[in-house]
Amino acid sequence: MEEVPAAEEISIGDNTNRRNIVRDLEGAGFSLDEFASLLSKYDYNFKPGDVVNGTVFALESKGAMIDIGAKTAAFMPMPEVSINRVEGLSDVLEPGEVREFFILSEENEDGQLTLSIRRIEYQRAWERVRQLQKEDATIYSEVFATNRGGALVRVEGLRGFIPGSHISTRKAKEELVSDFLPLKFLEVDEERNRLVLSHRRALVERKMNRLEVGxxxxxxxxxIKPYGAFIDIGGVSGLLHISEISHEHIETPHTVLNVNDQMKVMIIDLDAERGRISLSTKALEPEPGDMLTDPQKVFDKAEEMAARYKQMLLEQAEEGEELTMGVTFE
Structure with a gap:
């Protein structure tokens, strides 16, 4: 027959008044020995990784004491209180509050478990950013630091990185701190703890919504690069590839263009997924080679040539539709 522990052997908890518990138990119709037997029968098998409900009953300088139904109060260290930076425990918790906690470790020698809220928030933050990436959402986040490679932001409490090549602004990187930027997701990898975002792609998409081919x-x-020129068209950059400058062969874009030149270009492709805008002056040439001999003529007649280009696209689309309609299936 299993031996019931004596009343003096039962651990009630560091912050519980033993006499009050004895009085309450006797009033409820059973003894402390019977209560010990019930504790043994219904003792929960808490293990790391579990998420349990708990009640906050004490806020201390180094952490919080939490009642999760174990024989000894569990402890949550200050660094585990939130995924975000907080000044003190009272910013996040208050005595008597009931909420979920993540069990971080096995019981220590005193039978005490270590808990975390930060771990729950961390898991849910990754779930959220994965969903936002799936929706191809545009988010806004504040730059809190910059380094040689780019800028740092926080998204759902997670640290995100914007590579320098994906920052589209005339400001120096150091001046971006405290700025809120529209961003698109480039990489969401929880296993490698990598969250990479693009400012450029968000701006291009916004601009693309108001632009059209032709x-x-x-x-x-x-x-200017050997392969073409980057043209600022109202805050976003488009590529005028060397093959799209003129019908005539060009050795290098430098022979035709200079940095800070203002010019008219036509949009020939909008790739929202890759955040790229392709441009052309070749399609605007009234005569092949005009960009080399008389660029102003090209710019003066740009709208007229663009109208012809749009008409050509329309005719090609209609022709393609007619061919499709004419297909018969055996």
Whole structure:
């Protein structure tokens, strides 16, 4: 027959008045020995990784004491109180509050478990950003620091990184701190703890919503590479590839363009998924080679040539539709 522990052997908890418990138990119609037997029968098997409900009953300088129904009060260290930076426990918790806690470790030598709220928030934050990425959502986040590679932000409490190549602004990187930027997700990898975002792609998408293929826009040359020129068209950058400058062969874009040149270009492709805008002056040439000999003529007749380009696209679309309608199936 199992031996019931004596009343003096029962651990009630560090912050519980033994006499009050004895009085309450006797008033309820059973003894302390019987209560010990019930504790043994219904003792929960808490293990790391479990999420349990608990009641906050004490806030201390280094953490909080939590009642989760174990024989000894559980402890939550200050660093585990939130995924966000907090000044004190009272910013997040208050005595008597009931909420969920994550069990971090096995019982220590005193029979005490270590708990965390931060771990629950961390798991839910990754679930949230995965959903936002799936929806291809645009989010806004504040830059809290910059480094040589880019800028740092927080998304749902997680640290995110914006590579320098995906920051689209005329400001110096250091001046971005405290700015709220529209962002798109590039990489969401919980296993590697990598959250990478793009400011450029968010701006391009916003701009793309107001642009269309065949439209003529005014831009400024911001950079020239061997393969083409980057043109600023109202806050976003489009690529004028070397093959799209003129019908005539060009050795290097530098022979035709200079940084800070203002010019008219036509949009020939909008790739929202990759955040790219492709431009052309070749399609605006009244005669092949005009961009080399008389660029102003090209700009003066840009709208007229663009209208012809749109008409050509429309005719090609209609022709393709007719061909599709003419297909018969055996």
């Amino acid at each position: 439209e003529v826009v005014i831009g400024t040359v911001r950079g």
